[in-house]
Amino acid sequence: MGLDEAVRTFLATKPDSGDPDAPLEQRRTVIRAGTDSLFAMFGRPVPPAHREHDVEIPVPGGRIRIRVYRPGDEPGLPMHVFLHGGGFWLGSIDEHVNEAACRSRCAGAGCVVVAVDYRLSPEHAFPTPLEDCYAGLRWAVDHATELGGDPANISVGGISAGATLAAAVALLARKRGGPRLRLQLLEVPPLDLTLDGMRESGVGDGFGITLAEMALCRDLYLPSADEARNPLASPLYAEDLAGLPPARIMTAQFDPLRRDGERYADRLRAAGIPVVHDCYPGAVHGSLALTGTWPPARTWQDDVLRGLRQAHFPTPA
Numbered sequence: 001m002g003l004d005e006a007v008r009t010f011l012a013t014k015p016d017s018g019d020p021d022a023p024l025e026q027r028r029t030v031i032r033a034g035t036d037s038l039f040a041m042f043g044r045p046v047p048p049a050h051r052e053h054d055v056e057i058p059v060p061g062g063r064i065r066i067r068v069y070r071p072g073d074e075p076g077l078p079m080h081v082f083l084h085g086g087g088f089w090l091g092s093i094d095e096h097v098n099e100a101a102c103r104s105r106c107a108g109a110g111c112v113v114v115a116v117d118y119r120l121s122p123e124h125a126f127p128t129p130l131e132d133c134y135a136g137l138r139w140a141v142d143h144a145t146e147l148g149g150d151p152a153n154i155s156v157g158g159i160s161a162g163a164t165l166a167a168a169v170a171l172l173a174r175k176r177g178g179p180r181l182r183l184q185l186l187e188v189p190p191l192d193l194t195l196d197g198m199r200e201s202g203v204g205d206g207f208g209i210t211l212a213e214m215a216l217c218r219d220l221y222l223p224s225a226d227e228a229r230n231p232l233a234s235p236l237y238a239e240d241l242a243g244l245p246p247a248r249i250m251t252a253q254f255d256p257l258r259r260d261g262e263r264y265a266d267r268l269r270a271a272g273i274p275v276v277h278d279c280y281p282g283a284v285h286g287s288l289a290l291t292g293t294w295p296p297a298r299t300w301q302d303d304v305l306r307g308l309r310q311a312h313f314p315t316p317a
Contacts, residue, residue, distance in 0.1 A: 007294060010293075013041065031090055035096075041293075042289065043290065045100060048103060049070060052069050053068055060131070066114055066140075068147055075148050077110060077148050078112070078312035080105055083116055083156070084098045084158070085159040085188075086162075087216075088217055089122065093115040093116070104304075109309050129165060156183075157186070161221075164189055166184055183245055183311035184247045187304070192236045198260075201255075209286070235264065236260060244268065246273060248275075249275065250277075
């Protein structure tokens with residue numbers, strides 16, 4: 001299957017990762033503007049949630065922001081912790097595409113959504129972003145009642161680098177004895193920061209994310225090359241996946257990171273973990289955001305909502 005016109009137009013419009021010689025903050029500003037412009041062109045806005053508010057929470061060495069989306073005022077709702085993408089050095093909960101994703105999950109899945117604005121590398125290298133995400137999960141559980149949430153009905157999910165962090169949060173929650181998660185939702189996840197799977201994918205560099213760009217993200221995130229085999233940086237290197245929460249893994253046909261998701265799904269199943277894995281035909285790494293111009297992106301979004309509802313509102317046996 002080839003690329004649809006909407007996807008080809010997106011790839012032709014998508015900016016690169018900026019001038020490598022420019023200061024990081026300048027690059028972030030330029031790329032953020034480009035990301036919001038892309039969403040205005042290709043995405044479908046989502047109305048604000050019933051309630052939205054920001055909270056700052058303390059973490060070792062500083063503070064991070066949390067944005068809470070509530071679908072209503074009723075108590076005891078499921079909770080979903082959302083981790084944005086951006087290659088570990090870009091992105092924020094303020095990006096329009098991330099706002100839309102959180103609002104969609106909040107309204108469409110009936111969840112209190114807790115979006116974590118984790119600190120970015122290289123200023124805050126691994127494992128700081130991961131620890132920030134875990135702190136956001138712990139905060140959501142500890143404050144569930146005041147947020148209208150159920151601390152025993154919580155999931156974690158992320159997109160791209162956010163999916164790496166979500167998978168690592170699930171590993172960390174197992175290691176630290178909680179919180180217990182209903183689901184890990186992993187969308188286009190990079191799960192092997194040695195990038196071996198990317199090199200072996202056969203997809204190539206012409207589909208919106210290149211090996212060089214991913215290597216840059218990896219090198220900015222990790223304090224040393226040896227950490228690429230640390231399971232909390234590359235969950236595919238975890239020796240034992242038993243006891244992890246059920247997973248929904250979503251990969252794209254023309255994504256050089258596709259093999260990471262496929263291999264993780266296989267390993268989770270082998271460990272006895274329930275897994276739903278879908279590879280979307282004609283999709284590229286960023287095409288899940290094309291909800292305004294490409295119908296399969298809306299199908300992807302609908303599948304996300306269905307997966308969350310199934311995890312949080314299971315049908316009685």
